Amino acid sequence: MALQFEDNFQRKFYYLRLSLTDVCNFKCTYCLPDGYQAGKERPCFLSLPEIRRVVQAFALCGTTKVRLTGGEPSLRRDFTEIIRQVAATPGIEKVAMTTNGFRMEKSVAQWQQAGLTNINVSLDSLDPRMFHQITGENKFDQVMRGIERALEVGFTQVKVNAVLLKGQNDHQLPAFLEWIKHRPVQLRFIELMQTGAMDHYFDRYHSSGQVLCRALQEQGWQRKVRASNDGPAKVFWHPDYQGEIGLIMPYEDGFCETCNRLRVSATGKLHLCLFGESGVDLRDLLQQDNQQAALMARIQSGLGQKASGHFLHQGDTGATPHLASIGG
Template sequence: MVSQLTDAWARKFYYLRLSVTDVCNFRCTYCLPDGYKPHGVANKSFLSLDEIRRVTRAFAAAGTEKVRLTGGEPSLRRDFTDIIAAVRENASLRQIAVTTNGYRMARDVQQWRDAGLTAINVSVDSLDARQFYAITGQDKFRQVMDGIDAAFAAGFERVKVNTVLMRDVNHHQLGTFLAWIKTRPIQLRFIELMETGEGSELFRQRHVSGMVIRDQLLERGWIHQIRQRSDGPAQVFCHPDYQGEIGLIMPYEKDFCASCNRLRVSSIGNLHLCLFGDGGIPLRDLLANDQQQGELQARISQALAGKKQTHFLHQGNTGITQNLSYIGG
């Protein structure tokens, strides 16, 4: 199905990132260093199971091929397995993914797979247990590693691992990461540290371009792969001697936004056209019953007319994104 969701720059949107909660139990230095704090939206509950069912149905009907469930930490929702099953009801979706900190995977990943989950991204910023604890504020490294093993045991052929690239923290550890993925079908994705409203000082201290990693990969014989239309923004590299792959997400690179194919819905039902945009378009008033699907699709399509050609991170404009758990990264 061709996506009916097209913006003024002729970009087509096949990919929805749906946040189901903004709560997280980790305290990562680049996201929630002081721990989770509610955003002060009075009496605003997270999307219910039926609301999630309706919003994903509208996107699927408009040609969306991939839904990624995000947070916060999405597995903190007690009904998370039911959420996966509700999204799975849309037969036209080719992929249902989750981004997780991994702490519940060892226990629950088989249930997620059985409910219809097809892909997993796990956040792991260091392969050293002590450094992992220093970054996340949680002594859960072994638990997360066990969770990745459990994902393979549950039948996932590949697991993606997200690593936020930080100067003098992990940018010099490429060899360690490559050794880890040599015999494991893991796509390790280095994500450039992005400036947020609450993270400007850390950004100035720790930001390093993904080009540093790309140059090292090319020197070592890694090959750049072709991107598919519902893929995320990573540039992916492979090597004949490695089971794993390396992905690079570089939002500060020229023309990063030219291939944008994803939209975001927050945990309280606002459509966000960009992670670093200025505001959200409310959808929740059209999620109360099944009779509003046409209006819902129309509002989403109309909103796309206002999507800007690019983000303004280069100018230090982070929009309303105070931290990455706010909309779902």
């Protein structure tokens, strides 16, 4: 390993979130309520060789986990080949994806064969009508079949993401707990995060994850130890449940102290924080194999600008217009 990516606060980065596209076919109220807007010129997303080069650079500098995100990553026609290429990169131990689940039933076995090791599925409600209301798509049954299919083909655990929304799904904890009692599902409640385009929505629907945290602890749920390349969730387990609960609470004090992940957008920009600056352009160094040393140096130089934390408490959401823009 040539060097270890590290910032000025001695945080090391084992985890890359790589966006493959900002296109999504769902219209979730907290992200793209009006659907994907392409603009005048459709962006040119990273090619397979560019993806190979950026993943190799991160792997040489200590990254062991890559998460393929979007938008909806499975909208890429070459998605399976991207999985295969990332999984073949020396040093990469986990290849994960985050998906809305609409293609899982059909394709998850193929993805696993290509090298996918971990899968996260968005499922904001167990009520089909509320699911439709939140996502803008009447695909609840299709997504649920996809989750079951992932377990059938051998994924030992599926992570399910639910954005916590006041008055819409924040009362559904008992139903979710019943659902995971006999399933190897880690259900992750994610606090709604403010973005530039969603100020009023945030004011109306934000609910603190601390309420759920207290409820879980009162019911005997216990914290798990966090691995070096795990995401930001606080994970709880209970002896009576096969499934687990994760809580992602970005407004909690100290949330950024254990940050271990960096983001690269679908157009090749390094983002030091989900709620940060406009990004460090890497694409000019992704055109040839002989630019790897310069690429690693630029990433490490960029880390010198990484702040100790986000500024969400001050209402500063940075340059992020919506979560699909750099992979959430």
